[in-house]
Amino acid sequence: MRYLPLTDDDRAEMRAKIGISQIDELFKDVPKADLNPAIDLPRYKSEMEVERHLSKLANKNMAAGxxxxxxxxxxxxxxxPSTVDHMIQRGEFLTAYTPYQPEIAQGTLQYVFEFQTQVAQLLAMDVANAGMYDGSTATAEAVMMARRVTRKKRAVLAGGLHPHYRAVVETTTQFTDDIVVAQPPQPADAKAELQAVIDAIDDTTSCVVVQNPTVAGHVLDLRPLAEVAHAHKALLVVAVTEVVSLGLMMSPGEMGADIVVGEGQSIGNGLNYGGPYIGLFATNKKYVRQMPGRLCGETVDADGTRGFVLTLSTREQHIRREKATSNICTNSSLCSLAFTIHMTLLGExxxxxxxxxxxxxxxxxxxxxxxxxxxxxxxxxxxxxxxxxxxxxxxxxxxxxxxxxxxxxxxxxxxxxxxxxxxxxxxxxxxxxxxxxxxxxxxxxxxxxx
Amino acid sequence: MSMNSQGRPTAAISGGAETASFESFSGHRGLRLAEPLIFELGNSETTGVDIADTGDFDLSIGGLERTEEIGCAGLSEPDTVRHYTRLSRLNYGIDMGVFPLGSCTMKHNPRLNEKMARLPGFGDIHPLQPIATVQGALGLMEELSNWLMTLTGMPAVALSPKAGAHGELCGVMAIRAAHEARGDARQIILCPESAHGTNPATAAFCGYKVKSIPGQANGRVDVAALKEALDDTVAAVMITNPNTCGLFENEVKDIADAIHAAGAFFYCDGANFTAIMGKVRPGDLGVDAMHFNLHKTFSTPHGGGGPGSGPVVFSDALKAHAPLPYVEEGKDGSLEMREWAEEGDTTFGRLTAFHGQMGMYVRALSYMLSHGSDGLKQASEDAVLSANYLYACLKDVMSASFEGPVMHEALFDDAFLKDTGVTTLDFAKAMIDEGYHPMTMYFPLVVHGAMLVEPTESESKYNLDQFIRSMRGLALAAKAGETERFENAPYFAPRKRLDETLAARNPILRFTKPDEA
CATH class of the missing domain: 3.90.1150.10 (Aspartate Aminotransferase, domain 1)
Incomplete structure (x- = not known):
């Protein structure tokens, strides 16, 4: 088998060193009756055979291009651009782990720091995290973060929010303290749809979640909404599913957003039938410690040379366990790399x-x-x-x-x-x-x- | 001096240690190239793409034009390639050497998988295209599902979770939905002390209180304590098997029976499934839900921190509560995608937009097809054999926490470093100077100064022997009082130890221009 370097001789020598004669002596803790079940699956295939098999399936699909x-x-x-896919396939990026050993992960950490900067610039917010699964899960995390920040529970979702995002928010919060009030979509009337959100805000509201442009494509002026939300001490959460729009449209930050979430797929990432994508998450400085997800920060090494590390991890599950801000344990790093390379090629x-x-x-x-x-x-x-x-x-x-x-x-x-x-x-x-x-x-x- | 295979003498490679008394004018050190941030190299007027100039025209964006500066710095294409190439050289990856990061399963990432995921029929299709135009994609999802269900002996699978922790969420939500469906308001989830942090975090996310179960002296769950804690307030028990100490829970069937007798569900964290592919099926052991990490077990790249993929298999008792969407057989033999709940459905809902990590499904299936059922079993056996070989070769100089045989990883603690002044952290940093990524350190929490070593099936005996030589050398050096190797390690990495306290005390989370800082 081409991916397995051990030879039968190696295996025999290793068994001898361990002091066993049969491999199954190492599996002695597995209940005997359940060891080595019959598995009805195909046997080994060569690289050529796998290509043939998967190409056949791929050819049944109608490619966008x-x-x-x-x-x-x-x-x-x-x-x-071709550069993006070539660069992300460098083995030092592709086959690296989460940068928990920063001395040998400065490549990852520096691009994460650059990614955080680009996202913050694009959304016109103070800080962005290292990335989430996708836009929909980032939206759900924003709702829960707003509850922690405001200590209120009622989240109002605009009718123009992508229905999948609405469903993800409703599913993810069904067993938490959040109360989610989703407005019905009015794709033919953007003004009425926005007004319905404004009317739904009250003093118990933790946040309003609004997508811009809406799922029907309408561009909204969110400043009046921000004003009403802030008057009720609720946060304005803006979801952006098409980040390229930010090259032309007024930014969520300028319109008064407190948290901005986004789907970053449009920059650097292919369609991939829905994943993997890259969730964007940004907020104001004062809420940083309530943010979910990884954060990379600048520091110095023992020689005083600039370097980067993962930081503020006391928010995260591996330190805080059940008291963490989120259970997330990824930042879709390679997708964020594709995003940041494409963004670097584009520039403003x-x-x-x-x-x-x-x-x-x-x-x-x-x-x-x-x-x-x-x-x-x-x-x-x-x-x-x-x-x-x-x-x-x-x-x-x-x-x-x-x-x-x-x-x-x-x-x-x-x-x-x-x-x-x-x-x-x-x-x-x-x-x-x-x-x-x-x-x-x-x-x-x-x-x-x- | 040592001899290479041609018999010519070779000296140790120099160049990392500081031997010159001067600094270069450029700040570079030969192949170790210093690289500034994009924002220090580029500016908002530079671009590396050619885009047609549309000129000025009337916009239809409701008068909401972006007038303020965005600030994103651009680089030309050549400079972009150089920037990321230089950054990449500051990283360690599986492609470079042994990456023995316990419970993370850093196995070889076959490039065939990358090629397959980029076929336009997989990489260039939209999640909301008409179903008739993506029958091959649905076919692939069905085929992957069949492999996952067959390997686990479980009757259902949800593919959509985006990563392992998302898979845990999926499993625990199905469990809560199942309890609620029968009007049972249980409030507690039991997790062993050795659990990964995502387990308790996930349980809390689903509104459960978390109770910790102690371990036994042999590194397994204390079954008596577990039984003691099980009552009609317990919704589920989350157990990793093989566990995070690298051991198989030998009383797993007894545990499953006790869980079910109490009316609770058995959630298995499948992070370590790589040890048991084709060797034993969790479905035969009484598991009700288990997530995979396709990026561990099935070789999809870790990518420096994702993307992952965390499909979940379910037992008969839970499958009716599995999330949307899923693929089902349609009329006339075609495949359908069930995206929304219909009258009478008991699904707990939708975890993500669209259908999950298709790009990872292709890679994982490519890995599975390549191995076949015979190859997967061999891979598990090789992973376990290699871990036990390391264990056998190291246990006389390092302190093994528990008696073997181990599964795919071996746990050591810092007892062998007692009174040496060397810590687990120091030891890990010294491994960097040896040319290796350190093992997992300080996890699991159940032993002092944990060092969790997982070689995977991807290492040749030569690689294992070289690695063992370094590990033994370091252990003996520590005991011999050669503290210099450790106290300021790494010496030869692109950076010395980084000041994490400074980073947390004064967080700098983005670049700002010097005049704006």
Whole structure:
């Protein structure tokens, strides 16, 4: 077996040194009747055979890059520069452990420190942590953090929050003290949706969670919401599922956010059918000790040379056990590395340019969709995502178009089957979308809605 | 002087120790290159990508344009490659040498797995594409599920948890949902003292009080104390098996029976499953829920701290409460994805957006297919054999905490360092100078100055012997009073010991420009 370096001779010598003759003498603590069960699974395969087997499965899937592609709703198809994937595959990054031995992990620690800085800059917050599983779990952690900070329990979720995020918050907090009040989605009316959140705030509210742009793509001015939340001593939690938008849109920090969570997949990370991704988590300095997750900090070594270490770990499970701020024991480090490399390649200039291309492409898409009889575009404002009303069931239309090799977007019913918005379709247009893609979509949609 | 295999004399490699009386003008030291932060190298006007200039146009973002500076510094592409290449050289990884980090299972990460995960049919598909366009992805999830269920003898699996601790959350939530479904408001979870910190943290997260169960002198759970603590207020017992002392809980079936007799569930932390692949199935031992760490047992890369993946297998008693989403057989032989609860479902809910760590599923399945059932069993046997070989070769100079045989890892304590002035930390740092990543130190908490050594199945006998030579050398040096090797170690690493107290007292968690600081 190619991954197992021991030879039979080695094994025999090692058994002799240990003083046993059979390997199963080492498994003497396993109940005898249960040792070495029959396992009905295939035997050893060569590298070539594994490639053949898995390629066959992969080929059954329709890859985003092979068709006109407009699917978003929390995961986005962006161009990732080749440098990113080459750099993250350096064995010193790929095969390292969590940097608990900082003298031989400065590579990881320095990029984590740089990542924390970039995320804080992007979200315009004081501090960011080293990363979470993804945007949805980061949102749930934010709700629980707000409870610890405010010592209040009632979290209000806006209707424009991604329904998967809402479900994750509800699931994760069902056995804690949190009380989660989720507003219903109003994808056709962003103003009413925002007003409903404002109206739901009271003095028992720990936080309001609002996504910007919303899952339907609307861009919100959160300053009035921040004002009302703060007047009730509640925290404003802003979720950002498309971080490229921050190259063009006013930042959550500037709008008054107290905690910002995000899905960082758009920068540096592929679609990967939903994971692994990278959750972003940032807040104000005064709340740092209530933050979940790992933090990297600057220090010096015994010679006075600058270096980095994991710090403030008295918040974490390996020190505090049942009193920890979270049970999390990862920072999706390699995904944060992909994020930080892509971000370094972009720089502020590149990010702003990328955001503008996304926005302009989506304007083109909006104009094209608006020209189709029977289709209504619901967005007055948007970044790179639109919601349209179709004259028939959106899921049927999407499936029909997929058969013709166009991936048209996400039917709202897929996001939330019980919301009663079966005729709505959410479409995203990134820099990857060409004029030909839009033409193909328009032609297929025109036919499908007739 | 020693001889290499061609018989030519070779001297020890020099270059790490400070021998010159001057510093270089650049701050570099040959191949040890000093590397500033991006923010010190680049600026917000530099970019390493070519993006079409759209010019100015009217925006449709509701008048909410970002006018303030973002501040993200950019680098050109060549400088970016150089920055990360230089940083990478400050790291130790499995690719460089023995990485004996106990309970972390730092085995070889096959590059075939990386290649497979990057096939466009896996890496470039969207989680919300029409199900008809991702039948191969669902097929892969089904195949992985089958491997995990067969290896454990368990009837159900939830793939979506994002990491081991998330898997624990998944298991404990299903347990709580099962109790609540039968109107049973139990409040306590029992964890052994030797448990990983995530176990009690997870239990608390699900609203449970945590009670600690002592260990026996032989390193196993004290079954009498466990039985004493079990009553109708106990919801579950969380036990790691093989445990964090590297030992198999030999009374596991007795434990399972006692747990079930009390109406509680048996949660097994599967962090150490690498020791028992194909050797014994947790389902045969009475386990109700167990998470895997695909990044330990099934070789998906640790990546410097994630991403992980923590699927959970369930017994019949719990499977109805497993989380969404999951793959199921549809009509006409196609596969479906169940994403939302329907009338009558008893699932506890959704743990993450989308469907979990697909990229890790591909890598793990690639590892499993490569080994086959025969190879996985051999891998477990080799891991256990190697750990016992280390144990046998070290126990006369280091202090083994418990009697063997051990499973895939061997636990030592600091008794052998008594009166030497050398601590476990010092010993670990001296291993860095020997060219090794240190073992897990000060965990588990049940022995003083713990050193938990896990070689995995990936090491050749030559590598093991070299490692043993260093470990014996260090142990004997400590006992001989050669404290210089230890007290300021590491000497040859990119950094000397770092001041963690300073970092915590005055946290600097991001770069700020000198004029803003």
């Amino acid at each position: 092979s068709v006109p592609f407009f699917v978003g709703a929390g995961a986005y198809k962006h161009h990732v 200039k590149g990010l702003r340019a990328l955001a503008k291309v996304n926005h302009k492409t989506t304007q083109t898409l909006k104009a094209a969709l608006s020209g189709i009889a029977g289709i209504d575009v619901l967005n007055d404002s948007f970044f790179n995502e639109l919601t349209v009303r179709l004259p028939k069931d959106a899921a049927d239309v999407v499936e029909e178009l997929a058969k013709g090799g166009v991936l048209a977007g996400v039917p709202f019913s897929r996001l939330d089957p019980n919301a009663g918005h079966d005729d709505l379709l959410v479409l995203a247009a990134t820099e990857m979308v060409t004029d030909e893609d839009i033409a193909a979509l328009v032609s297929a949609l025109t036919e499908a809605v007739q």
